Amino acid sequence: MKVEIWSDVVCPFCYIGKRKFENALKDFAHRDEVEVLWHSFELTPDFEPIPGESIHESLAKKKGVSAEEGRKMSDYMTTAAKEVGLDYQFDKTIPANTFLAHQLIHLGAHHGRQDATKERLLAAYYLEGQNIGDLDTLVKLGTEVGLEAAESRAALTAGTYAEAVRLDEYHAQQIGVRGVPFFVFEDKYAVSGAQPSELFAEVLEKVYDEFKPTKPALTMVANGDACGPEGCEV
Template identity: 65%
Template sequence: MKVEIWSDIMCPFCYIGKRRFEQALQQFDHQEAVEVQWRSFELDPNMQTVPGQSIHELLAARKGVSVAQGKQMNDHMAGIAKEVGLDYDFDRVIPTNTFLAHRFIHLAGEHNLQDAAKERVLAAYFTEGRNVGDLDTLAKLGAELGLDAAQVHATLETDAYTNQVRLDEYLAQQVGVRGVPFFVFDEKYAVSGAQPSELFLEVLEKVWSETQPVAQDMEGASCEVDGDC
């Protein structure tokens, strides 16, 4: 069974959805037969790093609220993340364009490290306050995964894996992805949002037992295009 997951690094629901899906997968009797493919999605392709700008300030500006209210929203999100064992530290988050990080994940995928790279980049962004839009940072993260840091740096200095990211985004349009995370199970079921692990398990079991394609959409909490969560 193949599960394709469209998500963005800057999407807090995407990391939560990853954990909930993993919890379901651990309970699935045929988890060894499940192939997970991470697909790129940019919530804000035009995102620029503004030195010194906090994620609270960015959220406040986008929502048209005060910085204090932006922080309250992020604190609420951190509470949701904690329920699945994630320790979001929004005070340290560095808002940045995620295109380079998506290319990095594709690079790691060439070494069968796609899932590990996805996890590492999400943790770096949400819990460690590292700039995942920075070449040096990604090279260090690559080294932590067992890749050659200098090679990672040199590769990402080119336009390598740009086409792979663009292909994922094109496929997202074809599938009808409007928010992330977005899960497609064996081209039979589309599950939108960070659904409860029980629902993911239900879909895994249903798809496994079926022989005919079935189309069904389920809506849940997600981040919309342009970073609206």
């Protein structure tokens, strides 16, 4: 059974949604038959970080609110993350463009290390305050999940997987993805947002029971907390 997930590395609900889905998958009797594929989605493709600007200021600017309101939104997401065991460190978070990070995830997929690469980048950004828009940082993080430093540097410098990122994003447009995380089960059912683990568990059971090789139109199961080009709805 195939589960495809569109998400961005700088989407707080994407990390939360990843944990909620993983918790459901952990208890799914047929988890060994589930193939999870990560797809690229850039919330702000043209984002250019301003040196010294905090994530609170960056978020406030994107949402058109005060820096204090930006901090309150960060606090809300920090609380939501703690519910799934994630300790967000927004005061250390460095705003970043994620185009290179998505390319590294595709390189990880090429070597069978896609989920590990995705997880490492999310942790680096939200828990450790590392700059995931920096080439040297990405190369270092890649080595921590088993990727060769020389290959990572060459691929990121040459844009080897740039087209793969754009193809993911084009596919997202074609199926109507407006916010992430966005989960597609066997090209049949879609779940938008960081839904409760119980809902993911229900969908896993439903899709497994109905498993067929056909590809009908998507049926939206639920909408929830997600991030879009204009920011995260909280």
